Amino acid sequence: MPNLSVSLWNIYLNHPVMVAAGPPGRDGESLLACARGGAAALVTKTISINAASVPQPNMADFRTYFLNTELWSELPLEQWLETEYSKAKTAGLPMIISLGYTAADIALLAPKVRPYADAVELSTHYIRDDPRPMQDAIRAAKDSVAVPVLVKLSPFREIQRAAQAAQEANADGIVAVNSFGPALGIDIEHNGRLWMGGKGYGWISGPALKPIALCAVYDIAQTTDLPIIGVGGITRGTDVIEFLMAGASAVQVCTAAITKGPTVFGKIADEMDKWMEKHGYSCIAEIQGLALKQPAPKMEKEPVIILDNCTGCTVCVTSCVYNALFMKDAKIHLRTENCAHCGLCLSRCPTGALQMAT
Numbered sequence: 597m598p599n600l601s602v603s604l605w606n607i608y609l610n611h612p613v614m615v616a617a618g619p620p621g622r623d624g625e626s627l628l629a630c631a632r633g634g635a636a637a638l639v640t641k642t643i644s645i646n647a648a649s650v651p652q653p654n655m656a657d658f659r660t661y662f663l664n665t666e667l668w669s670e671l672p673l674e675q676w677l678e679t680e681y682s683k684a685k686t687a688g689l690p691m692i693i694s695l696g697y698t699a700a701d702i703a704l705l706a707p708k709v710r711p712y713a714d715a716v717e718l719s720t721h722y723i724r725d726d727p728r729p730m731q732d733a734i735r736a737a738k739d740s741v742a743v744p745v746l747v748k749l750s751p752f753r754e755i756q757r758a759a760q761a762a763q764e765a766n767a768d769g770i771v772a773v774n775s776f777g778p779a780l781g782i783d784i785e786h787n788g789r790l791w792m793g794g795k796g797y798g799w800i801s802g803p804a805l806k807p808i809a810l811c812a813v814y815d816i817a818q819t820t821d822l823p824i825i826g827v828g829g830i831t832r833g834t835d836v837i838e839f840l841m842a843g844a845s846a847v848q849v850c851t852a853a854i855t856k857g858p859t860v861f862g863k864i865a866d867e868m869d870k871w872m873e874k875h876g877y878s879c880i881a882e883i884q885g886l887a888l889k890q891p892a893p894k895m896e897k898e899p900v901i902i903l904d905n906c907t908g909c910t911v912c913v914t915s916c917v918y919n920a921l922f923m924k925d926a927k928i929h930l931r932t933e934n935c936a937h938c939g940l941c942l943s944r945c946p947t948g949a950l951q952m953a954t
């Protein structure tokens with residue numbers, strides 16, 4: 597049996613899959629549901645000094661991506677402090693409390709949430725590219741509490757600079773990434789009505805965000821030695837393996853816990869466990885950062901065909917834009933002279949019948 601446990605800043609997790617700040621952690625009751633659903637740690641919905649007034653509608657699911665225009669928590673600070681945090685704490689899991697946004701807000705909020713927090717996570721969603729407000733917020737948190745201070749980055753283009761700035765300000769870890777936007781969704785069945793309320797824009801999360809989030813984790817891992825918690829588009833165990841290989845120490849899940857319900861945390865951890873067992877990995881440390889050690893591949897030769905694996909499904913033939921693959925006797929064959937070594941068929945084949953030549 598592989599050991600999925602992770603220890604981060606003296607916080608013990610029995611596997612790396614936590615809740616991400618958002619609706620799954622919108623109050624104490626929802627956080628308890630995430631704990632019952634198998635989450636290894638709880639992250640609470642971002643609070644700020646004042647309760648948010650959230651546009652409606654604010655969420656829409658398009659399967660490969662999800663749009664939201666939620667802000668921070670609509671519950672008042674007093675309700676969190678009097679009821680919600682202590683209710684969530686009864687789960688007995690590590691709890692990371694998300695706070696926003698300015699240094700002044702954090703200086704006021706951090707000491708108040710301290711009794712419930714195993715760590716605090718600072719949201720930078722509305723701070724944008726200039727790293728100084730983020731650094732001030734980190735310093736305000738460090739001055740107020742002794743627990744680890746994590747900073748959650750939006751997928752800026754300058755993510756390495758942001759991560760370095762966070763490290764300079766003494767953050768203890770990075771959470772990457774928040775949802776990406778602005779983005780737009782149009783309902784063509786209702787005369788072009790926008791899907792999101794407020795200003796009409798939304799932010800992308802869910803599967804479409806995963807490659808952006810993975811790239812952020814991979815880039816940050818190469819610029820800082822801070823622990824990184826990966827978040828963005830995780831729906832299954834193999835997604836977590838990718839984040840760990842990119843350099844993450846743990847992960848968070850938001851959208852999949854909305855669309856599939858809070859039992860998704862335990863399911864993802866089970867899938868990881870099975871994948872690790874099948875591939876002979878015994879612990880998380882054996883997987884973490886593997887992609888960082890790999891040079892980018894060079895495809896100097898055409899793919900190798902393993903005929904025994906070919907089911908004749910023709911998926912590769914249909915998408916071979918160079919007309920290099922064709923069917924013969926219900927199996928794939930290759931016109932070597934047409935092959936452009938683009939590699940697409942390697943990812944399209946569902947049965948591993950096409951492999952990169954070594």
Ligand SMILES: Cc1cc2nc3c(=O)[nH]c(=O)nc-3n(C[C@H](O)[C@H](O)[C@H](O)COP(=O)(O)O)c2cc1C
Nearest residue numbers: 616617618642664719773774801802828829850851
């Ligand atoms: C409806 C919704 C509300 C969210 N609210 C917050 C929030 O309050 N604070 C925060 O830091 N991130 C918030 N997020 C961002 C998520 O925590 C997460 O970073 C992002 O959605 C990517 O992960 P996912 O693809 O697993 O959802 C929210 C996301 C969604 C979809």
